[in-house]
Amino acid sequence: MKTLATSWFKVVVMACLFxxxxxxxxxxxxxxxLSADQRTRLDDILIDSQALYGTIGYSxxxxxxxxxxxxxxxxxxxxxxxxxxxxxxxxxxxxASKLLFNVALLQAVERQEIALDATLGTLVTxxxxxxxxxxxATAISHASGFPEYFSRPFELTARSALERVFDEPFLxxxxxxxxxxxxxxxxxxxxxxxASGQPYETLLAQGQAxxxxxxxxxxxxEGAHIDNAVTxxxxxxxxxxxxxMLYWMPYHFSGTGLNLSLDDFTxxxxxxVRGRFVPRETLLEHWQGFALPDGGLSRFSHGWEFEQHGExxxxxxxxxxxxxxxxxxDADAPDTSVTVV
Numbered sequence: 001m002k003t004l005a006t007s008w009f010k011v012v013v014m015a016c017l018f019x020x021x022x023x024x025x026x027x028x029x030x031x032x033x034l035s036a037d038q039r040t041r042l043d044d045i046l047i048d049s050q051a052l053y054g055t056i057g058y059s060x061x062x063x064x065x066x067x068x069x070x071x072x073x074x075x076x077x078x079x080x081x082x083x084x085x086x087x088x089x090x091x092x093x094x095x096a097s098k099l100l101f102n103v104a105l106l107q108a109v110e111r112q113e114i115a116l117d118a119t120l121g122t123l124v125t126x127x128x129x130x131x132x133x134x135x136x137a138t139a140i141s142h143a144s145g146f147p148e149y150f151s152r153p154f155e156l157t158a159r160s161a162l163e164r165v166f167d168e169p170f171l172x173x174x175x176x177x178x179x180x181x182x183x184x185x186x187x188x189x190x191x192x193x194x195a196s197g198q199p200y201e202t203l204l205a206q207g208q209a210x211x212x213x214x215x216x217x218x219x220x221x222e223g224a225h226i227d228n229a230v231t232x233x234x235x236x237x238x239x240x241x242x243x244x245m246l247y248w249m250p251y252h253f254s255g256t257g258l259n260l261s262l263d264d265f266t267x268x269x270x271x272x273v274r275g276r277f278v279p280r281e282t283l284l285e286h287w288q289g290f291a292l293p294d295g296g297l298s299r300f301s302h303g304w305e306f307e308q309h310g311e312x313x314x315x316x317x318x319x320x321x322x323x324x325x326x327x328x329x330d331a332d333a334p335d336t337s338v339t340v341v
Contacts, residue, residue, distance in 0.1 A: 009126040018175070032064045042070055050074060050103035056233050057085045063339040066270040071262070078231035078242075087263040090216050092246065094320030098185060100268070102303040104203045105192055106278045106286065114195040116286075116302065118138075119204035123191035126159075126168050131192035134174050136191055139184040140303040145170035150182035150252075158186050158251035163189065170202050178298040188303075190252075201256055211330045212271035216261040222247045232322065256319075263341065265325070269339050273327070284334050287315045 034042075046060060057075030061068060073085045108114045114123070119138060121132025134144045147168040157163040162183070171179050189200050196203060201219070209217050218226045224247075232243040248257035262270070271277055289297040289306055300306060304315040309328075316326040329337040 003094055004138065032069060034069050036115050038110075041336070043072065046074055046299075051172050054235075055105045057061055059087070059089060060089070061262055061266050061269075062341050063269060063273070064319060064338075065264070065335070065337055066273040067268060070144065071266075072116070073262075077176060079233075080231075085230060088216065088261050089230050090218065090226055090258050090261045091230050091261050092220060092257075092320070093323045094256050094264075095141065096319035096323045096325055097256050098210050098303060099317050099325060100170075100204055100208055100255040100258065101185065101188065101200070101278050102108060103141070103272065103277045104207060104304070105188065106282055107207050108192055108196055111196075111279055111293065113149050114192065120187055124187055125195060127192075131166070136177050136188065137302060139288070140188050140300070141178075141298045142180045142300045143173045143279055143290060143292065143298045144181075145174045145177065145179065146181055146183040148181045148183055149186060154249045154252075156249070157229070158190060160249065161249075162186060166183060176293055178292070180299070182252075182255050185303075186251060189251065189254035201250070207270070208277060212264075212266040212267040214260075214267050215326065216259075216264045218259045219250075219253050220245060220257045220259060221250065221289065223290055223310075228261065229259065232320075265341050269325070273337060273339065280335070281331060287313060301313055 001300065031072070035085045036039045040061075042060075046058065049055065050058065055075060056079065057073075057077055059073045060071065062070040063298065071087070073087070073089070075085065076090050077083050077173075082330070105114070105116075109116060114136070116137040119132060120127055120134050121129075123136060129171075131146070134146070138144050139146070146166045147170070149162050149165045151164070154167060155164070165183070171177070171181075192203070193200055204217075208214070216228070218224065226245075229245070230316050234241055246257075273280075275283075286302040287304060287306070289308075290301050292298060301315065303318050306318050307314040311331055312328050313331050314328045315325050316324065318324045325339075325341050327337060329335075
């Protein structure tokens, strides 16, 4: 979690964390601690990357299983106060918000309120006929081919926002490709709320925040005041300076708009790994990749970014080029895992 949009910072840190630690930790499941040398190497990676890419501030945590084995904070939360970030500093997580929606959806599956293989036509009312045939699983795996509905100025409701693109052609034939669009999560939210009979925010508060004892979860809605919020800055390519608080409509919250402290994100990751939200077996079932007709896989497996590194599988999501969550596990021993935020 960082306060400057430098996607290369994310790439470097994630690559180094995975290459230098994940293989070692996963290969030695009996050892849950980092050596002094490993900790120093991680410290140096963060310091060097901050200097190289001009990152204003950052917070990082590494878990082996559900245990925190490394945490670090650096820089400042904003250039005015000069205050240092800590575990209670609240970051906008942008599209990493989708992680929590993914869990809420799987919880509804566990309650038998919704089925991912159901078509959207049975879950959401008044869709165009061509949209009705797409399954919910295809949509949240970003294999729907739906055109992008996200644009400003924002409409007042999800329905009116979606209607702007109902007549646009599909990006590709449904189920045959992979293209990330916010449309899929707008439809996912409509489907979940209709099936559960509750607003998504209520499902999130009761099913995840309360379960994991999270205290800093906030949405960036118009007029919201977020305590301990960090300032997000733009890169020079983006024009520089403070990005300011971005506000979203409530119908966006299944896909963006969430703010979390590293403390809360850690609690969420620990609850996820321990199976407190949904059984670990359910998660693993949906972390197998989403197959396409050509034999390939979508970049997303039921909403989770999906990647494979030899015997290791990685799932998670990024946000705004500033935030990344990755959970790596050994496919042959899935209870052996490393998580990076």
